[in-house]
Amino acid sequence: MRQDIPGTTMFDGDQAQKGLALNRMCYSFNSAENRAAFLKNEEGYCGQFGLTEEQRAAVKSRNVLAMIAAGGNVYYLAKLAGIFGLNVQDIGAQQTGATVDQFKEKLAAAGR
Amino acid sequence: MAKIIGGVATTHVPSIGKAIAENKQNDPYWKPFFRGFDYVHYWLAREKPDVAVVFSNDHGLNFFLDKLPTFAVGAASEYRNQDEGWGIPVSRAIAGDPALSWHIINRLVADEFDITMCQEMLIDHAVTIPMTLMWPGETWPVKIVPVSINTVQHPLPSLKRCLSLGRSVGRAIQSYPQDLRVMMVGTGGLSHQLDGKRAGFINKEFDKLCMDKLVGEPEALARYSIHDWVEQAGAQGVEFLNWIAMRGALTGQVSEAHRNYHIPISNTAAATVVYDNRDEAARRAA
Numbered sequence: 001m002r003q004d005i006p007g008t009t010m011f012d013g014d015q016a017q018k019g020l021a022l023n024r025m026c027y028s029f030n031s032a033e034n035r036a037a038f039l040k041n042e043e044g045y046c047g048q049f050g051l052t053e054e055q056r057a058a059v060k061s062r063n064v065l066a067m068i069a070a071g072g073n074v075y076y077l078a079k080l081a082g083i084f085g086l087n088v089q090d091i092g093a094q095q096t097g098a099t100v101d102q103f104k105e106k107l108a109a110a111g112r
Numbered sequence: 113m114a115k116i117i118g119g120v121a122t123t124h125v126p127s128i129g130k131a132i133a134e135n136k137q138n139d140p141y142w143k144p145f146f147r148g149f150d151y152v153h154y155w156l157a158r159e160k161p162d163v164a165v166v167f168s169n170d171h172g173l174n175f176f177l178d179k180l181p182t183f184a185v186g187a188a189s190e191y192r193n194q195d196e197g198w199g200i201p202v203s204r205a206i207a208g209d210p211a212l213s214w215h216i217i218n219r220l221v222a223d224e225f226d227i228t229m230c231q232e233m234l235i236d237h238a239v240t241i242p243m244t245l246m247w248p249g250e251t252w253p254v255k256i257v258p259v260s261i262n263t264v265q266h267p268l269p270s271l272k273r274c275l276s277l278g279r280s281v282g283r284a285i286q287s288y289p290q291d292l293r294v295m296m297v298g299t300g301g302l303s304h305q306l307d308g309k310r311a312g313f314i315n316k317e318f319d320k321l322c323m324d325k326l327v328g329e330p331e332a333l334a335r336y337s338i339h340d341w342v343e344q345a346g347a348q349g350v351e352f353l354n355w356i357a358m359r360g361a362l363t364g365q366v367s368e369a370h371r372n373y374h375i376p377i378s379n380t381a382a383a384t385v386v387y388d389n390r391d392e393a394a395r396r397a398a
Binding site: 029068 | 195
């Protein structure tokens, strides 16, 4: 598959293989009990799911672009972001280097 | 015989579930979206469907990336929702129609669509939010047959393939002996991108083109590659696969009865359409 859309990572077989452990951990966050366990002992929880060093560092830094580079899929990462009370405007702002207000304004501007 | 009465397609953004739970339908931010459902409610009250076939994509509730079917058809007597980890309220369960599901499954496989059959299937917000938007009351007046399309992990099925899948579902329903009024639902979209430096991408002109072409010329949209679709509609804009499958299942004379389009709801260009489907016999009688 061509990979030439700027600012876009196709979640393909390469990404899926790379991100399996990270995405599996995020999938576990469908359970409130698991979300609480993560908050209680983040590093231990990441270890339990066998995250790579790159994935652990990305989670620790809360950096969504780094999580995507480490194979994270955005639908799964959104479950992780939810634990920190972040919605898709918050993570959109973070990924584009904007404030949340600037990001929301960009969305609104697309409709004008 | 079963009759296909028409279809509804709508955005399924999770935050809509929160807005409903918090009664924000008339807030200035939400009103332009929710008021688009006044006509949908009128149409549903007039058309009185018995069953809805719902084309949608799972976001990590029923399926994980370890085993991800390209196409999966539910064959359960009841479909439950569960915690999706995003803080949206858990929806009440929706009844299924296993006999119709198995008829569709048999016909799809006979038609060489090698689908996955699910006697148990959790439904996520991509099903429950459109259902709640269409029927905000306490009970569901319809049963559902959920059809799950992979829009998450590439390679995705092509637009052409999803249009053909919908057509095969439409033919299956037309051959079902029971007198049922069946509607099609397609969920998700339109243009949006959640991930990467291109997050926040929305393409109003392309969305308009999609809605204009989908009614009478879906083949024109089926010519796009997935790569080109991501470029034009954003990484998650590929949820349009559910829309084109819905359109494919409308096998008669199709016309647009309603369209509502508003930017933004969350990070998404929000759209709702209603299509009427008049079958050949009705057309000849008219």
